[in-house]
Amino acid sequence: MTDPYEVRPLDKPPHCTVQVPGSKSITNRALVLAALAQPQDPSSDKHASILNNALRSDDTEVMIDCLQRLGLAVMTDWSNNRIIVPCMPITQWNKNVDFFCGNSGTTIRFLTAMLTVGTGTYRLDGVARMRERPIGHLIDALQLLGINIRCELDNQCPPVLLQAQTLPGGRLTVLGHISSQYLSALLMAAPYAQTSLSIDVEGELVSVPYVNITLNMMREWGITDLPSDGTRSQHVSYHFMPQHYRPRYYDIEPDASSASYFWAVAAITGGTITVSGLSNSMQGDARFLQSLITMGCQLVNEDTLRGDSLHGIDIDMNAISDTVMTLAVVALFAKGPTRITNVAHIRHKETDRLSALATELRKVGAEVEEHPDGLTIHPHPLHGATLDTYDDHRMAMSLSLIGLKIPGIFIRNPGCVAKTFPSYWHTLENLRQ
Numbered sequence: 074m075t076d077p078y079e080v081r082p083l084d085k086p087p088h089c090t091v092q093v094p095g096s097k098s099i100t101n102r103a104l105v106l107a108a109l110a111q112p113q114d115p116s117s118d119k120h121a122s123i124l125n126n127a128l129r130s131d132d133t134e135v136m137i138d139c140l141q142r143l144g145l146a147v148m149t150d151w152s153n154n155r156i157i158v159p160c161m162p163i164t165q166w167n168k169n170v171d172f173f174c175g176n177s178g179t180t181i182r183f184l185t186a187m188l189t190v191g192t193g194t195y196r197l198d199g200v201a202r203m204r205e206r207p208i209g210h211l212i213d214a215l216q217l218l219g220i221n222i223r224c225e226l227d228n229q230c231p232p233v234l235l236q237a238q239t240l241p242g243g244r245l246t247v248l249g250h251i252s253s254q255y256l257s258a259l260l261m262a263a264p265y266a267q268t269s270l271s272i273d274v275e276g277e278l279v280s281v282p283y284v285n286i287t288l289n290m291m292r293e294w295g296i297t298d299l300p301s302d303g304t305r306s307q308h309v310s311y312h313f314m315p316q317h318y319r320p321r322y323y324d325i326e327p328d329a330s331s332a333s334y335f336w337a338v339a340a341i342t343g344g345t346i347t348v349s350g351l352s353n354s355m356q357g358d359a360r361f362l363q364s365l366i367t368m369g370c371q372l373v374n375e376d377t378l379r380g381d382s383l384h385g386i387d388i389d390m391n392a393i394s395d396t397v398m399t400l401a402v403v404a405l406f407a408k409g410p411t412r413i414t415n416v417a418h419i420r421h422k423e424t425d426r427l428s429a430l431a432t433e434l435r436k437v438g439a440e441v442e443e444h445p446d447g448l449t450i451h452p453h454p455l456h457g458a459t460l461d462t463y464d465d466h467r468m469a470m471s472l473s474l475i476g477l478k479i480p481g482i483f484i485r486n487p488g489c490v491a492k493t494f495p496s497y498w499h500t501l502e503n504l505r506q
Contacts, residue, residue: 077459078487078498080476086344086380087504093331093348095128095154096356097493101136101179102287103127103323104147105187105261106294107158108140110318122320124156128328131492132177139172139184160320163265168193174231176200176423176464176492178254182211185233186258189220190240190265196225198232202464205230207421211255214247242268242315249278249309251418257287264296264316274309279418282357282392289355295319327351329358331494333396334470336378338504340365341406341478343380345373352376361396364388368407385409385452394419397448398430398471404450405439405475417446423492424463433460433472437479457481466492473501 107122127133129151137156140147144167148157174181174197181197185208188195198204209229215222221236240262247255256274263270278284292299295318299311332348339346351359352375366372367386371379385407390397394416404411419426431441431448436458440451457480462469466489476482490497 077483077485080473080482082480083477086342088345090347091335093327095126095325096328097128097132099325100128100133102290104136105183106318110320119320121157121159123322126154126325127156135175135177136180142170143167163191166191170195172197174199176203182254182258186262189237190262191237193237195235203231210248214245217245218243240266242266242270244271246273246275249274250276253280253283260287263313270313272311326354329354329356330395333361333399337399337403337474339378339380340370340403345379347377358393358396360393383407385411387412389415391415398467402471402474410449410451412449414447423465429463455479459483462486462489464489466490
């Protein structure tokens with residue numbers, strides 16, 4: 074899809090159940106854990122991991138391609154949303170590989186740390202925007218262990234050059250305020266260090282729920298002695314003795330970030346929408362539901378929301394930052410201003426999401442104040458406009474919701490939703506049934 078996509082207003086509020094695809098964050102973490110997994114003993118009949126309800130999207134297909142380039146015989150059964158990852162000794166990984174990571178932050182950051190556990194010469198690169206996304210703090214942390222790794226252009230961004238000679242033990246420090254993906258990447262690789270390894274987080278950690286997902290999954294894949302209560306926002310240390318992940322069957326949750334768009338539909342139209350499979354989710358973005366309740370929506374049951382009269386709120390969205398754009402759009406239809414704070418780190422995503430969001434919301438008539446760490450949205454009468462997406466899937470999906478109420482909304486580059494939700498436009502149109 075390349076032509077602008079017109080989102081037509083709904084004739085009536087929807088009352089339905091919506092199925093969203095598997096979580097991108099969980100799928101890509103599961104692929105890394107499966108790639109590292111080793112059978113408990115050579116006689117074991119479990120020599121592969123099977124990932125059920127896996128997400129097929131640009132980001133996950135990029136990760137699969139990278140693992141295949143490394144030599145793993147990853148197989149996909151997309152008709153059943155399943156990925157099979159056979160076990161492979163790390164010593165048998167290909168030794169000289171050039172990886173293309175697209176614009177997938179999880180892929181390039183997770184792989185950068187994962188590859189240090191093997192031996193070989195590796196280069197990791199991506200699209201033009203990827204070359205603007207920071208990875209220097211992760212590189213700095215790995216250099217503390219004596220690893221031969223650097224940014225090719227000496228600008229703290231990809232391409233990354235790595236001469237891997239197995240992951241040594243020791244102690245390293247990683248900054249937490251740019252991206253939680255740095256810490257998640259290091260955590261997943263840490264059990265494969267040659268001796269004990271300690272990881273210290275310096276400063277406030279952003280997006281804490283994503284680190285908790287990583288820890289929960291590591292525990293489920295066989296790693297012991299992890300914190301039982303997840304992590305805190307700052308002054309955190311993790312300690313690992315050498316261990317291995319074990320191959321397993323793993324069911325991937327529906328994507329809570331994708332669910333946020335449809336709960337938002339209920340909020341702005343007065344409809345009632347159920348997104349099943351998230352009532353006991355480990356994803357932080359499932360808390361977005363509570364944000365809408367605070368704005369005035371009604372919780373029908375644990376995964377069903379009914380829209381109601383909305384009012385603006387003041388909200389710290391650091392823990393659910395992938396839903397900032399969705400809440401900002403809901404705020405357009407609320408009474409009174411909404412202030413979103415503590416999300417400066419989303420300026421380093423697929424685009425500077427705060428600046429881009431302020432620009433696009435102003436196009437439809439909103440008054441938006443941009444702050445260093447957030448936005449204040451003042452509702453005003455809205456009108457149609459053609460909106461830019463900056464090749465950012467979450468910008469496209471969030472901004473499209475305006476068109477369900479306001480005529481004349483066109484979304485440029487609608488195909489960018491393939492990064493995490495390829496069937497988004499079809500799912501949105503099904504609300505009319």
